[in-house]
Structures are given as structure tokens and as C-alpha cells.
Amino acid sequence: LAFNQFLCSICLDVFTDPVSTPCGHNFCMNCIKTCWGDSQQCNCPLCKEKFTKRPELKVNTTLREVVEHFKKKSVLDKHEVLCDVCTGEKLIALKSCLDCGLTFCKIHLEPHTIAKHKKHNLINPVEHLEDYICQKHEKPLELFCRDDQMCVCQFCTEGDHKNHNTVPIEEECGQTKVRHFHTKLKVKILKVP
Structure with a gap:
């Protein structure tokens, strides 16, 4: 899977409690709820498909497990970015x-x-x-x-x-x-x- 498949297209961060809309797109539970607000008529923020009735959203547990595995792996793979200007021993960039x-x-x-x-x-x-x-x-x-x-x-x-x-x-x-x-x-x- 590509890294961007783990990202919510609303917050552009790794999914937190991912949910799927009827059109098949995934979002963080809080992101999609905030996006829709109190409106009864909702649409997909990605493909704009309109839902006549507000979809009941449930956490996609399989995707959540995959995302959790990815988060753990990316923390292990993460390394620090170094300063481009330092000569000799490079310091960690801020x-x-x-x-x-x-x-x-x-x-x-x-x-x-x-x-x-x-x-x-x-x-x-x-x-x-x-x-x-x-x-x-x-x-x-x-x-x-x-x-x-x-x-x-x-x-x-x-x-x-x-x-x-x-x-x-x-x-x-x-x-x-x-x-x-x-x-x-x-x-x-x-x-x-």
C-alpha cells in the first residue's frame, strides 16, 4: 500500500478512527462529522456524491488495524532531518x-x-x-x-x-x-x- 492511502483527504494526516462513506471513500470519523456539521443532506468531500439520507458511519476496523500497524512501522523508520547550512557535523533541523x-x-x-x-x-x-x-x-x-x-x-x-x-x-x-x-x-x- 502507498503512504497516501493511509491519509484522510480532509485533514491530510494518518487516519484516526477511519470510516467509509457509501461511495467507498475513507475519512477520519471526526473529520467527516465536522465537515458535515448538522446537515441532514451530506455529500462526499472527495467525489461530491450526494447522500439523500445522512449515512450511519461506523469505524472501519480492518483499515484501523492496518493504519495502526503502519504508524508503528513509520515511527521505527523515522529519522531526523539535518540542517542544510551546517558545515562539518550537521545539527538536527528545526x-x-x-x-x-x-x-x-x-x-x-x-x-x-x-x-x-x-x-x-x-x-x-x-x-x-x-x-x-x-x-x-x-x-x-x-x-x-x-x-x-x-x-x-x-x-x-x-x-x-x-x-x-x-x-x-x-x-x-x-x-x-x-x-x-x-x-x-x-x-x-x-x-x-
Whole structure:
């Protein structure tokens, strides 16, 4: 199974109490309940299939067990990301900067506390930072194109995705924390054509 099959498409995190909708898509129990709110008429956030009656959701115990096994394995396989700037012995990175295209340890992150770099997009440290940056424009992927179902940068909306329905990534994933989305983005990313 691919890593992204363990991710809820609403929170973009590994499933917690996964449930299946009648159309066959899986979501975290809390995510889908929050998404539907108090509405009696609901639709699948992924395929948009409408359900005339609110589906009764039950935890998919098989998927939950597979996800738990995956979580345990990924903790064992996890290793720390190192600073790109350190010379000699590299220190453990604290943040990756989408604007600089580098990952920084505590010492090298200092310039990002001053005005010039304060507005840079910092995310939790990642190994493949290029997956978070538009390959065409070399800018952070901050928007989601609903027409093409892909992440795009601001410059993409002036070209290939002009007049498309684009929204901030955090709006698409139903959260206000874009930082959380970016930490999970590399498994969801679609490259710009």
C-alpha cells in the first residue's frame, strides 16, 4: 500500500478512527462529522456524491488495524532531518523554509526571527523540500486548484490555472493551520505540468 492511502483527504494526516462513506471513500470519523456539521443532506468531500439520507458511519476496523500497524512501522523508520547550512557535523533541523529552499537548525534559523525573513513560509523540517515548491516557478505551493485537483503557486494562477477555482490550501483541507498541511503535502503533491 502507498503512504497516501493511509491519509484522510480532509485533514491530510494518518487516519484516526477511519470510516467509509457509501461511495467507498475513507475519512477520519471526526473529520467527516465536522465537515458535515448538522446537515441532514451530506455529500462526499472527495467525489461530491450526494447522500439523500445522512449515512450511519461506523469505524472501519480492518483499515484501523492496518493504519495502526503502519504508524508503528513509520515511527521505527523515522529519522531526523539535518540542517542544510551546517558545515562539518550537521545539527538536527528545526524548520524548513519554502522561500529559501533550505532546512535550518536552531542556530541557522536565527535570521528568520528578524523583519527581512520573518514573513518566510516555515514548515516542520522535511527531507525533500522540492516537493513543497512549484517546479515551474520555484515558489511555495500555497494554493489548491479545485479544477485540476492539484497544489499550485501564486504564479500558476496567472498562467496555466488562470480563471480556475483556486483556494488557499488551508481552506481546501478544512483547517486554519497551513503549516500542518505543508508537513503532509509531500504525499499529496501533484507536480505542475
